[in-house]
Amino acid sequence: MSGLKPAKIGIRGRIFQIVFESDTPLGKGFDLLLVALIFFSVIVIMLDSVQEYHQRFGAIFFYAEWTITLLFTIELGLRIYCLEKPQVYLKSFYGIIDVLAVLPTWLALVIPGAQTLIVLRLLRTLRLFRVLEMMALVGQGKLLLGALQRSRDQILLFLFTVLMLVIVFSSMLYLIEPRESGFTSIPKSIYWGIVTLTTVGYGDVVPVTPLGQLISVMIMLSGYSIIALPAGVFSAEVIRTLREERYSDEACPGCGVHQHEYDALYCKRCGTWLDEECTAPDTPVKPARKKRGK
Numbered sequence: 001m002s003g004l005k006p007a008k009i010g011i012r013g014r015i016f017q018i019v020f021e022s023d024t025p026l027g028k029g030f031d032l033l034l035v036a037l038i039f040f041s042v043i044v045i046m047l048d049s050v051q052e053y054h055q056r057f058g059a060i061f062f063y064a065e066w067t068i069t070l071l072f073t074i075e076l077g078l079r080i081y082c083l084e085k086p087q088v089y090l091k092s093f094y095g096i097i098d099v100l101a102v103l104p105t106w107l108a109l110v111i112p113g114a115q116t117l118i119v120l121r122l123l124r125t126l127r128l129f130r131v132l133e134m135m136a137l138v139g140q141g142k143l144l145l146g147a148l149q150r151s152r153d154q155i156l157l158f159l160f161t162v163l164m165l166v167i168v169f170s171s172m173l174y175l176i177e178p179r180e181s182g183f184t185s186i187p188k189s190i191y192w193g194i195v196t197l198t199t200v201g202y203g204d205v206v207p208v209t210p211l212g213q214l215i216s217v218m219i220m221l222s223g224y225s226i227i228a229l230p231a232g233v234f235s236a237e238v239i240r241t242l243r244e245e246r247y248s249d250e251a252c253p254g255c256g257v258h259q260h261e262y263d264a265l266y267c268k269r270c271g272t273w274l275d276e277e278c279t280a281p282d283t284p285v286k287p288a289r290k291k292r293g294k
Helices: 011-020 025-048 051-081 086-090 093-107 114-131 135-150 152-176 186-197 210-226 228-246
Strands: none
Touching: 011 025, 011 051, 025 051, 051 086, 051 093, 086 093, 093 114, 135 152, 135 228, 152 186, 152 210, 152 228, 186 210
């Protein structure tokens, strides 16, 4: 975890290596044990929510959860103890998640039902990406996030347009339909419009007039045609990002065509050698293949 430093060399530095570093045998074992406890704790909470299991094994679940909570509390204390600046860790993403992992059980002493928030502990399993050396997946996640950010304006414009259409059609249904059919207010009509547009159709609010049913058909057909639009915009941004990572913007010195792969040696259209150091593109000797930088 970058930005965190041990308090000093000695026992606190050794604790830091175990609880924060996963590139050592002890550190990796500690993180794997921690992840196992997290899954076990979530399973206990889910089973305890089943009334039959709660009646039969409620006491076992109770003591098991408190035991795990005490272990997590000790672990959090060790993380704070071994750091030079604990406030940096507590303000970080993992620090907040670690605090939320122990807070619900303690809150349950004064707020009944708060222990159900323990499922937030599942977020701590994100450490598996570091422990199992799967950081490449994080890079792919950043690619998707970047594509989503670049398509944000188009998606927001699309959602705003859809919202306006829903409000207009829903207001029309509020004026057309009798109150007995469920359209008792414009907000209730908007709820019906969103449910209809997304083709969910709960059936709790249903138009009964022919004109209202015609508008419903129009909204449902529109839902099928416009729901896929944000996915198309997002997919286009992902493809554009992948293309930018794979292809260079450098133009061929022979024909001027763009979009060559970074490790390409010859132009895909005219065959001109793309290596800038080459002074004789038509040389019969094939140059050594090398990868050019972006």
